[in-house]
Amino acid sequence: MTAAITATGVRKSYGSFEALRGVDLEIGEGEVFALLGPNGAGKTTFVEILEGFRTRTAGEATVLGIDPERGGPEWRARLGIVLQSAGFFEQLTPDEITAHFASFYPKHLDPRRVVDMVGLAEKRDARCKSLSGGQKRRVDLALGIVGDPDLVFLDEPTTGLDPQGRRQIWEVVREFTSLGKTVVLTTHYLDEAEQLADRVGVIIRGELVEVGRPREIGGRERAMARISFSLNGTLSEVALPEVGGLIDAADGVATVTTDRPTAVVAMLARWAEDHGVAELPGLAVSRPSLEDIYLAMVAEAGEPSDGGQL
Amino acid sequence: MTALPATPVFRPNAPGRILRLSWERTLIELRQFFRTPEQVFFTFLLPVLFVVIFSTIFSGEIEGPPGVEDVEFAQYFVPGMIATGIMSATFASLAMTIAVEQHDGLLRRLSGTPLPRSAYFGGKIGLALFTAALEVVLILGIGVALYGVNLPTDPAKWLAFLGVFIAGVSACSLLGIAYTRLIRSSSAASAIVQPPYLILQFISGVFLQYSAVPPFLQAIASLFPLKWMVQGFRYAFLPDWVAVDDYGGQWNVDLVLLVLAGWLLLSFVAARLWFRWDRTGSA
Known part of the structure; x- marks a missing residue:
């Protein structure tokens, strides 16, 4: 080129x-x-x-x-x-x-x-x-x-x-x-x-x-994935499983941050099935957006994200 | 066997291209000018209004020595208005519009294209020439039609008129381009351009008889081109005895052209040295 x-x-x-x-x-x-x-x-x-x-x-x-x-x-x-x-x-x-x-x-x-x-x-x-x-x-x-x-x-x-x-x-x-x-x-x-x-x-x-x-900038591709799903019905009453990642529940939403999202989703699916739930409600797997990465870079450099004039 | 058409070589500074683009720029400048009512008003209507008002108020005659015919005030006043009208269409108009274009980034936009700078100036001078000529025709037309102004009959006087017109338009256009250096923001343009121009009009005897201007102000006026343009145009329209009262006995057309040529040279050098293509950052 x-x-x-x-x-x-x-x-x-x-x-x-x-x-x-x-x-x-x-x-x-x-x-x-x-x-x-x-x-x-x-x-x-x-x-x-x-x-x-x-x-x-x-x-x-x-x-x-x-x-x-x-x-x-x-x-x-x-x-x-x-x-x-x-x-x-x-x-x-x-x-x-x-x-x-x-x-x-x-x-x-x-x-x-x-x-x-x-x-x-x-x-x-x-x-x-x-x-x-x-x-x-x-x-x-x-x-x-x-x-x-x-x-x-x-x-x-x-x-x-x-x-x-x-x-x-x-x-x-x-x-x-x-x-x-x-x-x-x-x-x-x-x-x-x-x-x-x-x-x-x-x-x-x-x-x-x-x-x-x-899609690669700031190690975005390798960054930790975030898995979330809603805790309603039966799932809100049972203990959350051990998935080998940080798991957090607040306001009826469970969130897992992990570097092996595929395995975690499989474990969560099995856990839900064990409690008679076929489909995890509101399941989402996300990586940080370009914006998240960018804002983190700016913050790391100690810059206000919208500082200065024009 | 057919030869492939050769790719034409791009010669950005070929005289033909500069001429063509100067013409394109002139057309666009004229279009923009005539679509901006404020500019048309200040450039044309103001001098025309002055001609009408002054010729109506001061409808008397200027008395000459015994044995010569008196001169109608309008006959005296109109050539001065032509001079100041030219200055309005060239110096004032160019200084103000170019200053705005420098500060609001229009020139920066043009400078990002392959338009040669000479063609930008070509367009400005084309605009100034056209509007100044139109101004002359308007003022003369009103003077002749409404106030009985007599046109010169001697071809030599017309030749002098043309000479003063060309020298005056060129010198004042370049002076306007150089003058943009003093304008620090587009909102200040009118305030920086109008006062000196207005003062020059008074002390150069545009609105009153030049002999009524105190000598020390006459001396100041003589340093600037407007006084000389007025003098040159008056020569073309007035009998010689008027010069005795007003210009020390002689019209001195040679000196008029010489001074205007001097200003032309000075303004050209100043425009080369002082003109800035982009002043978006300096406001």
């Missing part, structure tokens, strides 16, 4: 404050990579360095083979950037502004089709000032992909959208990545990272503390 992005020891300091303390990362061509991290942890700084909007204090970086500090219009023509917030074209319609941006690129998609793709077909001739926040976010996305870029940076692409709108944006991103394009995504929505990303990286206090597949 060829690398779309490489970063080696990337640092950024503002006076004595170190926003990035040496980030190493390689993102492959065609990969969807999500950057997670609390506000103020350095995500945006890192992405803006890759986008060529900021200089770095030290370290090396290449994006599509070019140092972003030296990227010219030829390089820009291969990038799509969806900024977190940027000035808007209140007086223009989605069709007009998308067609205008298309004219900047040597090869571009059909702007009307892009407006359709992002779900704005019905609003294509409305002035942008009349659009809702979520609809404006779709215009942002349209402007980011109309140049048919090889690599897209998406900075919180679905913030402010309703669940249906978010799914629609995900579809656009999937359609885009199915063409072998690379996506770098920053997001606060862990489910978004899980849905879209091949790999996620967690930045805390300017350091990339963990990189991995969403």
Whole structure:
């Protein structure tokens, strides 16, 4: 796999404050990579360095083979950037502004089709000032992909959208990545990272503390499973069995935390059957969600999960 | 055997591309401009209203020395309004809109695309040229139709008019671009741009006879381009004796063009040095 992005020891300091303390990362061509991290942890700084909007204090970086500090219009023509917030074209319609941006690129998609793709077909001739926040976010996305870029940076692409709108944006991103394009995504929505990303990286206090597949990150795959079921009827009156794990009953729900969930479920099934119950009511086996893992990582680093400004 | 079509090489800074994109930008700028009523009002209606109000209130004549025909006040006033109208369409309008675009991240958005910077400025200057020309036509039209302003008949005077127009528009557009450096937030734009522009209008003799401006204020006005634009346009519209009272006996059109060329050069250098593409972080 060829690398779309490489970063080696990337640092950024503002006076004595170190926003990035040496980030190493390689993102492959065609990969969807999500950057997670609390506000103020350095995500945006890192992405803006890759986008060529900021200089770095030290370290090396290449994006599509070019140092972003030296990227010219030829390089820009291969990038799509969806900024977190940027000035808007209140007086223009989605069709007009998308067609205008298309004219900047040597090869571009059909702007009307892009407006359709992002779900704005019905609003294509409305002035942008009349659009809702979520609809404006779709215009942002349209402007980011109309140049048919090889690599897209998406900075919180679905913030402010309703669940249906978010799914629609995900579809656009999937359609885009199915063409072998690379996506770098920053997001606060862990489910978004899980849905879209091949790999996620967690930045805390300017350091990339963990990189991995969403289902493996933070030892998630090997983490203890949690088994729970309701204690009602006969089961509430009998003693709980010995299952070799921590078992806990409160408010009519029994919970077992274990590293061998399959064996425990088998034991519990036998125990229930012994008491004449064929089906354990409300049985659920769960692993910690990406969000649980992420919050644990942030807490471990001593960061408030929603600290700092913007 | 058919040859495969060669992939065209992308030359982002080819003159043809910059010209085409400057044109695209001009069209979009015009569209945005004419869809923003506040901008249209301040740029066009305000100077037009001034022409109507002043020409109606001061409907008298400026008396010349014995033996010459007096000059209608409107004849004196309209060329000054053309100068200030141009400054409004170029300096004031560009400084304010570009400052907003710098601070709210619109320029950052554009800078993330392969749009050459020169094409962005091309669009701004295209917009300024178009609106300034429209302003001239409007003010002249009202002056001629309502207040009996006489148009110059001498082709040499029209040539001077054109020269002052082009030099004035270019210098004031670049000055507006450079001036954005002084604007620290988009909400402050109007407050930073309007007062100096308003003061210049008074001391450059736009609203009153230049000879009525005290000499020390005249000296200050002479440092800035507006006074010279007013003088150049008045030359095109007024008989020579008016210059005796107001401009020390001579219209000095050569000097007018020279000073405007100086401002053009100065503003170009200042715009190159001071203009910032992205000021989203500085507010």
